[in-house]
Amino acid sequence: MVSIHDVAQAAGVSISTVSYSLTGKRSITESTRLRVEEAANALGYRANAGARMLKGARTNLLALSAPLHAGTHAPAHMTFVLAVVNAAREYDYDVVLLTQDDATDGLRRVSQSSLVDGIVLLDVSTTDERADLVRELGVPATLVGVPADTDGLVCVDLDFERSAWLAVERLLALGHRRIACIGQSPAIYERGSNFPPRFRDAFIAACEANGVEPVFRACAEDAGSVVRALDDIEAQLGAAPTGLVFQSNEPVQAMALDVLARRGVRIPEDLSVISACSSFDTAHLEPAIDVIPLPAEQSCARAIALTMRQLETPVEPHVELIEPWFVEYGSVAAPPAD
Amino acid sequence: MVSIHDVAQAAGVSISTVSYSLTGKRSITESTRLRVEEAANALGYRANAGARMLKGARTNLLALSAPLHAGTHAPAHMTFVLAVVNAAREYDYDVVLLTQDDATDGLRRVSQSSLVDGIVLLDVSTTDERADLVRELGVPATLVGVPADTDGLVCVDLDFERSAWLAVERLLALGHRRIACIGQSPAIYERGSNFPPRFRDAFIAACEANGVEPVFRACAEDAGSVVRALDDIEAQLGAAPTGLVFQSNEPVQAMALDVLARRGVRIPEDLSVISACSSFDTAHLEPAIDVIPLPAEQSCARAIALTMRQLETPVEPHVELIEPWFVEYGSVAAPPAD
DNA sequence: CTGAAAGCGCTTACAG
DNA sequence: CTGAAAGCGCTTACAG
Numbered sequence: 001m002v003s004i005h006d007v008a009q010a011a012g013v014s015i016s017t018v019s020y021s022l023t024g025k026r027s028i029t030e031s032t033r034l035r036v037e038e039a040a041n042a043l044g045y046r047a048n049a050g051a052r053m054l055k056g057a058r059t060n061l062l063a064l065s066a067p068l069h070a071g072t073h074a075p076a077h078m079t080f081v082l083a084v085v086n087a088a089r090e091y092d093y094d095v096v097l098l099t100q101d102d103a104t105d106g107l108r109r110v111s112q113s114s115l116v117d118g119i120v121l122l123d124v125s126t127t128d129e130r131a132d133l134v135r136e137l138g139v140p141a142t143l144v145g146v147p148a149d150t151d152g153l154v155c156v157d158l159d160f161e162r163s164a165w166l167a168v169e170r171l172l173a174l175g176h177r178r179i180a181c182i183g184q185s186p187a188i189y190e191r192g193s194n195f196p197p198r199f200r201d202a203f204i205a206a207c208e209a210n211g212v213e214p215v216f217r218a219c220a221e222d223a224g225s226v227v228r229a230l231d232d233i234e235a236q237l238g239a240a241p242t243g244l245v246f247q248s249n250e251p252v253q254a255m256a257l258d259v260l261a262r263r264g265v266r267i268p269e270d271l272s273v274i275s276a277c278s279s280f281d282t283a284h285l286e287p288a289i290d291v292i293p294l295p296a297e298q299s300c301a302r303a304i305a306l307t308m309r310q311l312e313t314p315v316e317p318h319v320e321l322i323e324p325w326f327v328e329y330g331s332v333a334a335p336p337a338d
Numbered sequence: 339m340v341s342i343h344d345v346a347q348a349a350g351v352s353i354s355t356v357s358y359s360l361t362g363k364r365s366i367t368e369s370t371r372l373r374v375e376e377a378a379n380a381l382g383y384r385a386n387a388g389a390r391m392l393k394g395a396r397t398n399l400l401a402l403s404a405p406l407h408a409g410t411h412a413p414a415h416m417t418f419v420l421a422v423v424n425a426a427r428e429y430d431y432d433v434v435l436l437t438q439d440d441a442t443d444g445l446r447r448v449s450q451s452s453l454v455d456g457i458v459l460l461d462v463s464t465t466d467e468r469a470d471l472v473r474e475l476g477v478p479a480t481l482v483g484v485p486a487d488t489d490g491l492v493c494v495d496l497d498f499e500r501s502a503w504l505a506v507e508r509l510l511a512l513g514h515r516r517i518a519c520i521g522q523s524p525a526i527y528e529r530g531s532n533f534p535p536r537f538r539d540a541f542i543a544a545c546e547a548n549g550v551e552p553v554f555r556a557c558a559e560d561a562g563s564v565v566r567a568l569d570d571i572e573a574q575l576g577a578a579p580t581g582l583v584f585q586s587n588e589p590v591q592a593m594a595l596d597v598l599a600r601r602g603v604r605i606p607e608d609l610s611v612i613s614a615c616s617s618f619d620t621a622h623l624e625p626a627i628d629v630i631p632l633p634a635e636q637s638c639a640r641a642i643a644l645t646m647r648q649l650e651t652p653v654e655p656h657v658e659l660i661e662p663w664f665v666e667y668g669s670v671a672a673p674p675a676d
Numbered sequence: 677c678t679g680a681a682a683g684c685g686c687t688t689a690c691a692g
Numbered sequence: 693c694t695g696a697a698a699g700c701g702c703t704t705a706c707a708g
Contacts, residue, residue, distance in 0.1 A: 389687085
C-alpha cells in the first residue's frame with residue numbers, strides 16, 4: 001500500500017505538508033497543495049485507516065446493531081439498514097453491521113476496541129438489553145425506537161401515538177363512526193415489542209376520546225386469521241365498518257384487501273382504508289391505500305445526525321419523535337349513506 | 339479507554355507480556371498468564387483496533403458490497419447479508435456494509451485505506467464493474483455470483499444449470515411430458531442479470547435433450563401477468579401442463595398458486611409444482627411446494643471461507659458451483675392419466 | 677508558509 | 693521465561 005512517505009517523496013515535500021494539504025487543517029501555498037494532490041491521486045493514496053484511528057482521531061466507523069428476530073419484516077428491516085448506511089456516508093462514515101447473534105457482545109467488542117466512534121441501534125424493544133449496554137459503555141449512541149426506560153439515552157422514532165390519532169381523526173372528520181383497526185400478529189404484542197402496543201393504545205384512546213367504539217383486532221399472517229379478524233370486527237360493531245386502519249405488515253394488508261374485494265366491498269365507496277406506519281409502498285396494493293408512512297429515511301437520517309452531534313459535543317439525553325404525515329392515494333372518502 | 343499499559347501495570351508485568359499472554363503467541367508461565375487475564379477482564383481491556391491494524395496485521399474487517407438494485411428481492415437480499423455477517427463472525431471478522439451508492443468508490447476507499455482485509459461481493463451481474471475493480475485492487479475477494487468474465491476471480495454460486503436439469507429430470511422421471519417454467523420478470527433478463535438467463539437456457543436445453551417441448555415464460559410481478567403467463571403456457575402446450583417449475587420470486591409463486599387453486603387445479607394430483615432456486619420458505623406457500631433451495635447460508639459460508647483462505651495463501655482463481663438439492667413437501671407426483 | 681519530531685497503542689524481533 | 697525497544701503510518705503541537 002502507498003504510504004504518506006511515498007506521496008511526500010513524489011511531491012518533494014515533508015509528510016506533515018502532505019497531511020495538512022490533504023486534511024486542509026492549515027493553509028498551504030496553492031502550488032504545493034496542488035502538487036501534493038496530484039501526487040496523491042497519481043499514486044492512489046488513502047490515509048491508512050489504522051494509523052488515523054490510532055491518533056485518537058475519528059475512526060469514521062459506526063456500529064449498526066440490527067438484530068433480526070423472527071417476526072421482524074425483512075424488507076422493512078433492509079430499508080432501515082440501507083437508510084442508515086446511506087445517511088452515514090453523508091458524513092464520510094462507514095458502517096459495521098452487527099446482527100442478532102452477538103448483539104451485546106458485538107457492541108462491546110467494537111466500542112471497547114475503539115473500532116467505532118458511535119452506535120446506532122435498530123428495532124429497539126421495550127426491554128432491550130442493548131439500552132443498558134449503551135448506558136454502561138458511555139459511547140455516543142442513538143436508538144431508533146423507544147425502550148421503556150429512556151434514562152440517559154438519545155432516541156428517535158416516529159410518533160406512533162400521533163399517528164394513531166391522525167388516522168382516527170381523519171376518518172372521524174369525514175363522518176365515519178364505525179371504525180376498526182387490524183393490528184400486528186398477537187405474538188408481537190406479547191413479547192416486548194415497541195411501537196405496536198403504543199399504536200394500539202393510542203388508537204383506542206383516540207376512539208374513546210371521540211365517543212366511538214374502539215375496535216382493535218390483532219391478526220396473524222395467514223389467510224384464515226385475516227378472514228376471522230374481518231368477521232370479528234363486523235360482529236363487534238354490529239355492522240360492517242366504514243373505516244379501517246391497518247397497522248400490520250404487507251402480506252396481511254394484501255390478504256385483507258383481497259378478501260374485501262371478493263366480498264364486493266368497494267374502496268373507498270363502501271369502506272375507507274388507511275395504512276398506518278407502513279414502511280412499504282402502499283401505492284402498489286390493490287387498490288392503492290392512503291398511508292401514514294413509517295419514515296425509514298427520516299428516522300435513520302436523524303439518528304445519524306444525532307450520533308454525529310454527540311461526537312462533537314455532549315447531547316442532552318432525549319426522545320425525538322417524528323411528526324407523522326399523510327399520503328393520499330384515494331382510499332379514503334366519506335362513509336356511505338346508511 | 340483502557341490500554342495495554344493499564345493492564346501491564348495492574349498485572350505487574352511488561353506490556354509485551356500482556357500482548358503475548360492475550361494473543362498466545364509465545365508460552366507464558368501459567369500463573370502470570372492468569373494474572374494478566376484477570377487484570378484484562380477486570381479492566382474490560384480490548385486491544386485498540388487501530389493499533390492492531392497499524393502493525394500491518396489483520397484488521398479483522400471485511401467489506402461486504404451489497405448493492406440493492408430495483409428488482410432485487412429485499413428479503414432474499416437480507417438473507418444473504420445476514421449469512422455473510424454470521425459466517426464472518428466465525429472467523430472473528432466484522433463486516434463493513436457497502437451499498438449501491440458508492441459500489442466502486444466504497445470498495446476502493448475501504449481497501450486502499452487498508453481498512454479491510456478482504457471483500458465479498460453479493461448480487462453480481464453479468465457485466466459487473468465491481469469485477470474489474472477487484473482485479474485492479476488485487477485484494478482478497480470472493481464474488482457470490484458469476485460474471486461473464488471470471489478471469490482472475492474467485493466466485494461461488496449455486497449451480498443453476500444443474501438446478502434446471504434437476505427440476506426437469508425430476509418431472510420427466512415421473513412421466514411428465516407437458517412441462518413449463520414460469521421465470522422472473524422480463525426486465526431481469528434484459529438487463530445483465532446473472533443466473534436467471536443461465537437457468538432459463540438450461541431449462542430449455544434440458545427439455546430439448548429429453549425430447550419435450552421447452553415452454554419457458556417470463557412473468558412480471560402482478561396478478562394480470564401471472565394469469566396471462568399461465569394461459570400462454572396452456573396455449574403453447576395445447577393442453578394444461580402437468581409439471582410446472584417456478585423460477586420466480588415469492589409473490590409471483592403465491593399469485594400463481596392462488597390462480598391455480600381458483601381454477602380448481604389440484605396439486606400434485608393435476609399438476610406437479612417445483613420451486614427452483616428460491617431463497618424463501620416454500621413450505622409456507624399454499625400448498626407447500628417442493629423446492630431446490632438457493633442456499634444463502636452455504637454460498638456465503640463458502641465465500642467467507644474462500645476469502646479467509648486468500649488471506650493466508652494465494653488462491654487459484656476459480657468458480658465454485660454448489661451442487662443443488664431437492665427438498666420435498668409433497669407437491670410433485672406422477673402426472674394424471676390422460 | 678513549511679519541516680522535524682513526538683506520540684497514539686499495539687506487535688514482535690532482539691536481548692538477556 | 694520475560695522485558696526494553698523499534699516501528700507500523702499517521703496527526704499535530706512545536707519550531708523556525
